[in-house]
Amino acid sequence: MQFLGKSCTLLVIFLLTGTSFTHGGNVLVLPGEYSHWLNMRNIVEELLNRNHSVTLLVSSASPTVNFTAQERFEFLVFDVPLKAHEAHSLSEQMLNIWMQQPTPSRVTIGLQMMELTGIINEIHRTVCGTMLRNDALMARLRDLKFDVLLYDPMMVCGDLLAEILELPFVLSLRISLGFSMERMCGQMPTPPSYVPVPPTVMTDHMSFMERVKNMIMHVVYSFAFRMVSKNLDNFYSEVLGKPSSMCETMGKADIWLIRTYWDFEYPRPLLPNFKFVGGLHCKPAKPLSKELEKFVQSSGDHGIVVFSLGSIFKNLTMERANTIASALGQIPQKVVWRYSGKTPETLAPNTKLYDWIPQNDLLGHPKTKAFITHGGTNGLYEAIYHGVPMVGLPLFADQPDNMMHMKTKGTAVVLDINTMESKDLADALKTVLNNPSYKESIMRLSRIHHDQPMKPLDQAVFWIEFVMRNKGAKHLRVQAHDLSWYQYHCLDVVAFLLSVVALITFLFIKTCSFFFRKCLRKTRPDGKAQKNKKE
Amino acid sequence: MQFLGKSCTLLVIFLLTGTSFTHGGNVLVLPGEYSHWLNMRNIVEELLNRNHSVTLLVSSASPTVNFTAQERFEFLVFDVPLKAHEAHSLSEQMLNIWMQQPTPSRVTIGLQMMELTGIINEIHRTVCGTMLRNDALMARLRDLKFDVLLYDPMMVCGDLLAEILELPFVLSLRISLGFSMERMCGQMPTPPSYVPVPPTVMTDHMSFMERVKNMIMHVVYSFAFRMVSKNLDNFYSEVLGKPSSMCETMGKADIWLIRTYWDFEYPRPLLPNFKFVGGLHCKPAKPLSKELEKFVQSSGDHGIVVFSLGSIFKNLTMERANTIASALGQIPQKVVWRYSGKTPETLAPNTKLYDWIPQNDLLGHPKTKAFITHGGTNGLYEAIYHGVPMVGLPLFADQPDNMMHMKTKGTAVVLDINTMESKDLADALKTVLNNPSYKESIMRLSRIHHDQPMKPLDQAVFWIEFVMRNKGAKHLRVQAHDLSWYQYHCLDVVAFLLSVVALITFLFIKTCSFFFRKCLRKTRPDGKAQKNKKE
Known part of the structure; x- marks a missing residue:
């Protein structure tokens, strides 16, 4: 793998393989790293098989994507003030947190992870900032007139780039900690009563105390996600020049490709733009050496x-x-x-x-x-x-x-x-x-x-092609995205209805007591007189 | 159309058309009436095209299904103490409620509808009871060894029959009043903040007051559904010989075929066993006369x-x-x-x-x-x-x-x-x-x-075939079915957590006040003495 130095501001490597892209659409891909890229590569290959043109946008510090290799797709490499081994060391640090012996408490792991995630997000900000402020790169991306952007949220700013380039976009996700991204950015409902919060290692059959734990973790992960993403939210607002957030931008995704299916998952609610394509990388076995x-x-x-x-x-x-x-x-x-x-x-x-x-x-x-x-x-x-x-x-x-x-x-x-x-x-x-x-x-x-209506890889590619053909898939995107959290949970409506009930009750009691007193006053004089007499 | 008298307890008409059912599965169908049957007929025809054997179980009072016609499927007609024109008159009564001029208030319509629904449910009880207590019919149904039961909830007891015959089953539904069936029997989440309760004629973009109305209607329809189905619940318990309910039995459905799609619907949450097959009856136009x-x-x-x-x-x-x-x-x-x-x-x-x-x-x-x-x-x-x-x-x-x-x-x-x-x-x-x-x-x-991965009719048939091949589709059924309503909404968990918080707060205050008093007692004597002196 080749590491590019800080000095070169942009290295664009065109590894044109002679394929003419006369048919099909033009896809911009921002891959994740490690197994994420290995998985997404299958989608890229299938897109190429179907005569689409694919350009991989990758930072010079990618520890996994070998952008010097001869490929059927194009590379667009942008230089960042970071080396691949430095990027890789972050993954190793994450691994080390998980693999500590003796295993520390979950709270300790959680705090350490939050700290590291803060550092990683800072690096993401740098990588994204470098990319988005690279005028030559952005001009080139605009020139290439893509039809869709496909990205892995492991590379956080794919959605931001799509927003800037005004492209419809598809994201590919395995899972986020506590379903935070799916819930808070994608609006996917996850009732804590039967959807175990990952990675709490519980099933969809929970005892009462497990449900209590699940509820607590639901809240904890939501809170942690808000904390961690706050810094990125500022960055998103800064780049877009208007108040925004990561969730708001990511929530504009046309399709969420989820890399599991109901063979693996516990059944749970989904949304029309969530497509489950688990195992898309699986193929019949080839002969061994x-x-x-x-x-x-x-x-x-x-x-x-x-x-x-x-x-x-x-x-x-x-x-x-x-x-x-x-x-x-x-x-x-x-x-x-x-x-x-x-x-x-x-x-x-x-x-x-x-x-x-x-x-x-x-x-x-x-x-x-x-x-x-x-x-x-x-x-x-x-x-x-x-x-x-x-x-x-x-x-x-x-x-x-x-x-x-x-x-x-x-x-x-x-x-x-x-x-x-x-x-x-x-x-x-x-x-x-x-x-x-x-x-x-x-x-x-x-x-x-x-036994599915469509093979996972075909389904993933179908929906990317759908987005290209129809310039998005907004008809699948729930209106919940336009609601604030308290509107979504009807808290304003409940507060209003309770106020109305309280007001009516108050007025009713006041009216009753008014008439009661009036009646009493009419009957009182004698009663009072008698009472006074007795005294 | 032929109406069968009360006197014959069972009339089994075999209109074998010479098709040999050597391939494929064996499907029992309980159709709805009017356009419901016209729609389901397309599924039946496609099942026949794919070499499945289909038997239509229909009451002698069906106002729509012409069971004297020559068909590629078999009829199994059971006699009921009701005439087709009587059954039809109920639909006319429903029509008359809606078409009253001048239009009465929605509350009046609602109450009239509830009353009529009560009558209709009573008739359903009679029809179902007659069917299920018909030993010869039940024996015949058992003999026929079906692989799956397909039904329209317009004919309420399809699920009950499936339960008795121990068959996996698929239901075909357009919509229920207020999504009551989908929500309360199917566990489909319908957040009232952006899912308009049908038929309130609102969209998924609701103003604050519309959301208030939607919330109220959500509660009203839930309550009305509970009221109306209570009578049927007793019937279900009676037939099954154990405490049960319509929702519990219907909730065992392997697949819910919903007769709409996102071309028509406002996007909203769904469940893995809800398959949207709207427009399955649509075909290219044939030449006109x-x-x-x-x-x-x-x-x-x-x-x-x-x-x-x-x-x-x-x-x-x-x-x-x-x-x-x-x-x-x-x-x-x-x-x-x-x-x-x-x-x-x-x-x-x-x-x-x-x-x-x-x-x-x-x-x-x-x-x-x-x-x-x-x-x-x-x-x-x-x-x-x-x-x-x-x-x-x-x-x-x-x-x-x-x-x-x-x-x-x-x-x-x-x-x-x-x-x-x-x-x-x-x-x-x-x-x-x-x-x-x-x-x-x-x-x-x-x-x-x-532009769908699979045509609606193919998808409907795919999932019926899936259920036959795999003897059900329980891997798509959410665990929410096993929770009570307060467990589903985490009310027990919230109550527990609030109690814990209250207890901790109480103990904290008690402890503080104890130490405060103790400290006070130590410092008090002098202070008190001084105060007393001043007095």
């Missing part, structure tokens, strides 16, 4: 177990690695383990380490019997797509919550990677491999996944 | 106007008919008027009366320039499908609300049929015909209608 196929075939009838903790997390302590390796040695299956750390001493002959594995092709292999995973959504969807039961070793962020979904649906056993012993992992693997209910459950999810 | 085509062609470049007030409403007063006819004479277009009343004296040569018209074929004719309609959903969807602007003369039920949707979206001018004068209608027609914005708006809706 000769070497890998040979190893897989050597497993005989027992088959294999695929093991990966994802692309971000690199190192286990030797103690943990040994615990895991010795557990893997206790099952008759062969194990394909993606692991680039030092080889554990307890590694058994049935286990082979790989720096990288063709995960989707392995999960789709008929010999694959189970998947040990950290619970990232991309991997989970590959397991659902191919119907492979799981053992979950969730690490951070949404992963514990993701694995809870899989556990609830009967497709996975979940362990704590930091505290489990060899026996726990071996037992979990044996359970998943030998108890047919896990296979049955994941096959049920797989059927649900495949 | 020679005589009609000749009349249409005689209109030249001016084109024609299609006019129909639907199939239920038959008679206008001569005064109204004359007002309308003279208005129609003032436009250069030819008019095709579906009208079976006495020919108006003012009828102009450009207008031709027909007892029946091929409405869809006429609306799809290139010469058609406008549509005068009562605003029934089926007709509106044909106008949207073919892109024909409208003049609305809504009569009753959801029609004023439907036309409000069309007016808001800029596709129609709406008049009051009881008070309008000739000039009003002529002006409205001229506006719709000459102001291009009406045509542009309806073409925009038409584009939205046609």
